[in-house]
Amino acid sequence: MKVAATEIFAPQAKKIPVHLEKHGDVRTDNYFWMRERENPEVLDYLTKENMYNDQMTAHTKKLQEDLFQEVKARIKEDDSSVPYKLNGYWYITRFEKGKDYPIYSRKKESLDAPEEILFDVNEMAKGHDYYRLSGLSISPDNKLVSYAVDTVSRRKYTIYIKNLETGEIYPEKIKNTTGGATWANDNKTLFYARKDEETLRSDKIYKHKLGTRSKDDKLVFFETDDTFHTYVYKSKSRRYIIIGSDSTLTSEYRFIAADDPDGEIHLVQPRIRGVEYSIAHYRDCFYIMTNMDGATNFKLMKAPVHSPGMENWEEVIPHRKEVLLEDIDLFRDYLVVSERSDGLNKIHIRRWDGTDSYFLPFDNETYTAFTGANPDFDTEILRYTYNSLTTPTQVVDFNMRTREKEIKKELEVLGGKFQKENYISDRIWATAQDGTRVPITLVHRKGLEKDGSNPVLLYAYGSYGSTIDPYFSNVRLSLLDRGFIFAIAHVRGGEYLGRQWYDDGKLLKKKNTFSDFIDCTLHLINENYTSPEHMYASGGSAGGLLMGVVANWAPQLYKGIIATVPFVDVVTTMLDENIPLTTGEYDEWGNPNDPEFYFYMKSYSPYDNVSAQNYPNMLVTTGLHDSQVQYWEPAKWVAKLRELKTNSNKLLFHTNMEAGHGGASGRFEALREVAEEYAFLLDLEGITE
Structure with missing residues (x-):
């Protein structure tokens, strides 16, 4: 006797009408009850x-x-990133065959130096269904690293601190953060952003002193406008701790001298609704990308650090109707401008002294190019990434003086x-x-x-x-x-x-x-x-x-x-x-x-x-x-x-x-x-x- 195939029936969710009224309009939501995350019926x-x-x-x-x-099979399992140099160390992220998570390491001064393992995330992730390590931040003396862990995938990170000389993980745990943190130049003060428990909006910047309890951390800045979020980072020059505050259409920045983390907080330019700006430090000025005064595609301004308000902004690159100014990278001798025209990425290199100015040459209509990790201020090498729909990703080191390029790595597509x-x-x-x-x-x-x-x-x-x-x-x-x-x-x-x-x-x-x-x-x-x-x-x-x-x-x-x-x-x-x-x-x-x-x-x-x-x-x-x-x-x-x-x-x-x-x-x-x-x-x- 032939047995009939079992028919498969789609789940039918129960209907509990909830009437939602606004502006005299009523919407009936039969499935509003599914918002109850802990309700066994929802999980069922x-x-x-x-x-x-x-x-x-x-x-x-x-x-x-x-x-x-x-x-x-196309992916190289035993792969590694192109090393980058920061403050005397080469930093590398690599993967080992058969392992799902990265290994973070570094080498002192030379790539021939012994490898120092910072984190083997494969070991750390054992016993977790989900594990994300994020926000690695090395102290200026290279002895400590702050890092953040999320084991739920709700983007609520706990920050830890590790001694890189002894391997000890310090007892302090800083919970409910964005994961990012940055060190002041005293090697003992750590700035970070904390999230609101319910909305997960990052609304507070704190500073943590090494060896103290996180509950004693000092509130540095509180973003009270619930349409904004706040964050903190260090300028590439390592001179300033920058506190940013953004909404979709408006931004505002503050800064603290990295050498004086308990010192005064300075405001760059008070927020004006609809005015966006971002800052980067070079010598005695802040370079400011902004859409002020109808600069829809943004323009580049500069202002003295000691008086950075809008009234002192001076134009460096004017607004252009057909060109979107996307980003800048600052080096000792060069300003690198990332822009977009007709949909295509352009990278413009300019010497500060005005003796040279040119675009990197790219030759088709379906490519992507962007500057990569360039943490070293005092170099003539620009690192950028290039790929297209048909060209595997290349990491390129480009000498801005000689215009010579070296492809440091091209993504390997295995299998032949x-x-x-x-x-x-x-x-x-x-x-x-x-x-x-x-x-x-x-x-x-x-x-x-x-x-x-x-x-x-x-x-x-x-x-x-x-x-x-x-x-x-x-x-x-x-x-x-x-x-x-x-x-x-x-x-x-x-x-x-x-x-x-x-x-x-x-x-x-x-x-x-x-x-x-x-x-x-x-x-x-x-x-x-x-x-x-x-x-x-x-x-x-x-x-x-x-x-x-x-x-x-x-x-x-x-x-x-x-x-x-x-x-x-x-x-x-x-x-x-x-x-x-x-x-x-x-x-x-x-x-x-x-x-x-x-x-x-x-x-x-x-x-x-x-x-x-x-x-x-x-x-x-x-x-x-x-x-x-x-x-x-x-x-x-x-x-x-x-x-x-x-x-x-x-x-x-x-x-x-x-x-x-x-x-x-x-x-x-x-x-x-x-x-x-x-x-x-x-x-x-x-x-x-």
Whole structure:
């Protein structure tokens, strides 16, 4: 007798209507109860969704494992960073074969000197499902290191101090910090930022004296405005401890002499709403990048350290309408300016004495270049990183005087199969609904025919002015080698085409981000790269919001969508000032306590706009301990999609019960999450191996 196959049923979450009223508008949330993190029913629901996901993907488990092993095999396991020199020591991060975590070490003066192990994170991580070491800070006398540990993935770090001469870890533990810390020049005073317990906003700067209890630490600065966060670091010149305070649109800086940590705190320039600036110290001046006086793409100013207020700012590099000033690096003889024009990274090198000025030469349209670790002030060597969609990452040392470059390292793609000549990258332009041209960078194998049959994975982020540059990925090769085109939509909301590109994709212009992505999709379809039967979309966090909107607005264009840690319950989250990050994001999304912003964000919020319609196949992932997008946003969204969607396409939801916003902590364990996503795509394409 033939036994019938067991039918797999999707979890059905219970409905407990909660009526949320604002501005006379009532929203009914049937799944509000999922916010109760400690509620056994919530954990039971997440567990059932994980079980359903396992059942629905059981036939791809071998493919997932094969993908994991394939990707892992391309990665050099016994790898190390390019050493950099700081204060008499060469610092190195390396990995050993078969181990998931880094080993931090250093060598005194010469790379031929004996290796001194600072931390073997593989040993430290034993017994932990999640382990993250962060914020290493060496004291000026090279004898102590402060470091921070998070074992939950909620980005609440505990700072410890280790004696590098004796190996002793001191008894003091500084809890609930951002992880970063910086030493004053007395080798015994440590400055750090502490977080609010509930909102996780970094709102206080403390100083800790070596050998004292953390509860006796002195409060140095308290950021009372709940739309700002604060942080602390040391200037590259090592002369000043800098305290920064930022919101989305406004910034403010203070400084303390590093030689006098108990001395006076000086204010650079009091905050002015809408004025952003950042500071770097050189000789007797602060160099200040700012958007003051309508400098949308920023300009460079300088002011004397003894009187750094705006009234004394003097222009060094003027504002340019077509060029975004992104960063500066200061050296004894050189000013290095990182800028962006027409979407492309440019690195401009200028001698302070005016005798030389030139750009580093880069020769295609789909590359990424940025300055790297340059902690040494007194050098003529600039370290920068270069890669493209087809060129593995290179770390380059460039002599700014002789213009000679030395590739210190190129990412090795193991296995012998990768040849960069087998791949083609390109930049094309879509036309948005309002006539704006939106760039798309893409990569695929040579020989591809534009016949509408190619699977395309289109990725975007599109928020906070964060630019997704075209970057090399040896992981992505597993898709390209199976016939996929990978594309990045440089939608408004990022800064790919300058600061105005960001301004045109936030607040009451946020919908441009979403419509740009859909228009990029239509362009790829209309140009015969692909068709809706082979079109896929992916995004995470704020990019997951983008995925939620396009799933509601244009579900017919996509065969499948991957949304990782998606921010999808926009209105409810932005109305809850106790949720981490909310108040600091009003200038990005708007404050829904204002009716205009409330109704605008409600009109696109994915959760509020799920409707009875067909939806693409979808894979949604989250982490139970996520501090940035709380797990309940995707959980509620999936439950509502299950309730209302009208077709039988797959809806898979996977919660990592040990991780947060960044996923798994181990070097290779994170690849299993990628393998899961790739197997989802390949399965929909009918590719089984």
